[in-house]
Amino acid sequence: MLLYIMEFAELIKTPRVDGVVLHRPFMPTVEGTLCLTGHHLILSSRQDNTEELWLLHSNIDSIEKRFVGSLGHITVKCKDLRVIQLEITGMEECLNIASSIEALSTLDLVSLMYPFFYRPMFEVIEDGWNSFLPQNAFKDLESMTDEWRLSEVNKDFSLCPSYPPLVAVPKDFDDETLKKVATFRHGGRFPVLSYYHKKNGMVMMRAGQPLTGTNGRRCKEDEKLINATLRPGKRGYIIDTRAINVAQQAKARGGGFELEANYPQWRRIHKAIERYNVLQESLIKLVEACNDQSHSMDRWLSKLEASNWQTNVKEILTTACLAAQCIDREGASVLVHGTEGTDSTLQVTSLAQIILDPGCRTVKGFQSLVEREWLQAGHPFQQRCAQSAFSNSKPRHEAPVFLLFLDCVWQILRQFPCSFEFNESFLVLLFEHAYASQFGTFLGNSAAERARLCLPEKTVSLWSWVNRPQELERLTNPLYEPNSLVIWPSVAPQSLLLWEGVFLRWNRSSKCLDEAYEEMVHIIEYNKELQTKVNSLRRQLAQLETEDPLLHTP
């Protein structure tokens, strides 16, 4: 550990500069002392020694420097889309600060990240690392059906490096069969259970693409495995998140899709969900449009259109609705996959569950969903969230897949404002922590990597922090009323809005909206209080009436 601290020290040429002026959106300008530590950029005003700014280096997406005489301006653009300016007197100081920030914000080594150094200042009531273990989730499943078992075939991550050690598979399939199926699926991602629909016993599974290649290789075990989830005489649906031509092209690289001839009981539907660079560029364009200062309505609307972000939201939601429809309305089982099965596949399976399962719309249920369908299911968070919309470096594996998922959840939440136990702030919080955090939850790219890094032992879980009463209170939706129904969001383009809470968060003052929200919370709480009072008065009255029968006779 000491070694690391020494390494940071090397990167910090000027740890402290006085008289730095900080400009932030919708906040007064502050002058103070700027300090750089291994993980933070801190600005404290000299007057009362309070920190005005405490920014994780890992939250910094890019910086720009500019000089006017000897006054240096550093623009810091954050992954949470905030843009702040620092004015530093002295060219050398400014250059030193800038190069330190650049170096510290792009450290690649995971074990140097802040979560390994962070010690919680709060009491951990419930350790988040143990809150959502697969074996516990499986207990719920067992109470509903005995057709599935929990397999340990991947316990050393050798069969499928991106799967967790425990996965749910059809009961009648032994581990040997699973091993064979794994060789037939991209990245070893053989079909596993994602969701069991209690209402009709239908299931949703997910996998990687089948490796049919150009000569149409087949795998009997794979066919049997997924057929085992069908009811006699019933057909299932395979939702391929790629357009048909993309899926065709994948054959040349060894991938492919399930041929009708070999999977006669399945109907395949292709949906085109964008991936990788295309999504990253969409985000970059959107954020650029949101920060456009030109005041022209036409320009804004064309830029919004050109970014294609809303189209991406719509396509993902539409596909999720399709999956949910197959399960709930058609009474059919569904298998979802794209190429690797770690991005668009997870968007679809997790959103479908939000639509179908009221349990996923509670705070805990949603955490559990993120844990199951994103973290344990192997979404490579570290690669996807390495850079956000302001980065100048060439995108490699970056893509706002998780942000798009959160955006889709927000669209549903907005359309069903009473059906979710959590509010928009919770979604924004997850967005922030996926990109930069003091907690270890979103570190690493898979369960295997997290195990290697010993995250549960060495870092604090985001859930440990969130699941405390004071945080929960802030993240709970005051309008929530449990709704046991399936909720079908409208996916008409007219119904989908730009998620202002993230994309315009730093461009507009939210003071008035926050006040209104607080007022609403206040009204609802007061209402509850009065309700309780009325109930107790009624009870008292009833009691008095029974005690004193004379009251009835005038």
Next chain:
Amino acid sequence: MEFAEHIKTANVEDVVLRQPLQPPSRGTLCITGHHLLFSDREESDSRQVLLLLRNIDAIEKRMSGSSGTITMKCKDLRVLQLDIPGMEQCLNIAHSIETLSCLDCVSAMYPFFYRPVDLSLPEQWGLSSPEMHYSQMKELYEKWRLSTVNRDYSVCPSYPPAVIVPKSIDDDTLKKAAKFRQGGRFPVLCYYHKKNGMVIMRSSQPLLGANRKRCKEDELLLQAVIEGSDKGYIIDTRSMQQAQQARMTGGGFESKSFYDRWKRFHRQMERGKALQESLIKLVEACGDESNNMDRWLSKLENSKWLSHVQNALSTAGLLVECVERDGHSVLVHGSEGTDCSLLISTLAQLIMDPCCRTMEGFLGLLEREWIQARHPFQQRCAHSAYSHARLQQESPVFLLLLDCVWQLWRQFPLALGFSEALLLRLATEVYASDYGTFLCNSDQERCALEVKERTHCLFRALLRPTERDYYSNPLYERTELAIWPSVHPQSLQLWKGYFLRWTQQVRHLEEAQEEIRNMVIEWGKLARS
């Protein structure tokens, strides 16, 4: 009755009604002089639909075999469909709807027949009058007077009988100034800013013409407005070029040489036909079912509606800046001074004056600025977005105002005493109503037809306790500050509550609002008991 000749078939059985958000229902259809009434035959959960024929903007009929389908597109943007058995019946019904929905005769309109049992015809029509308004504004007494120069509508047919003008200007001067302004709309006071004593005046364009006529009396009148101050501002709601072109047709603008203490701004605001076309395009875009995001966004952009909203709000912002920040009086006009001028003077008052943000205050403001100051409602709102009829004087200026107020409400959810529901109600009533408030084109016409004696007043009805509860904003907290709206394009949104009102998802939002409203009502009851 004269309506009877238009009704060949008054009753049809076995009609299927399809309307948004509800399953189709089968029942009986009746046509009366003013209404289309549908009632289904369900014993238990009986449903009735009562639709003012005036609300129908366009109908389409389609025959197949012996039955027909009539699609009715309403001015409140609802689309209803009737499946009617029997070709003749269907044609008769269609003909009745077509004729009765666009009767021109004002005195035959429904407000003259609307007599609810729980409401007697009012002693006083409207909320206030120019006289009452003046008498309540003690601050005005020193420098302003109430002139009755227009008591018989001879000086300006579109002004009310009493207007507020500078005390030092006598009625003869006003008469001469009126001749120099289009339609006789000489500059009158519409708002007095208590904080600094500055005012907003409005008028129509001066009639300079090609040979640059001038009018000493008009100059004197304006001079009196800024007495004791170094200058005033004129906001012309036309571009410089448009204003110059207006000289060819006898109009014009205040030239620097004759009005040297007035600084003029030109802000081009869309009006008339262009605005109506914008509405038509927007509504078409909202009804687009192609499910294509790019297409939706480009159609939305193409309609330019949001640009008009932005433009109106930023011009109003300029006006507020002149009065509140810069501390000078302002004269607003365009050409006729009955559309854009009213739009921005109304918005400016909402932004500046907390009294205009209560429910009474807002309705009072509408009464002063739109009813008394005369917006030609009958011409502007004869048709809405669906009509195939050739456009004449239609223009959704008032709807644009409501949209802008909605943007304010969205940006300042605590500052307005009324809710979106009120704006939606007004947007519906302005096109088709039980009440006489939006009838006719001017005060003079209203008097001639005895609107004030023979119809009910919408604004008074809205202020009855039950209605008031329904339309008030549960989150309202009065603020004395000006509410400066952001006019960044990113800050403005499509008014979904109105334009997408008949789609499913807006319904859920309404339910949430309903929930809060119920809670507040419940709360009030409990607090009293």
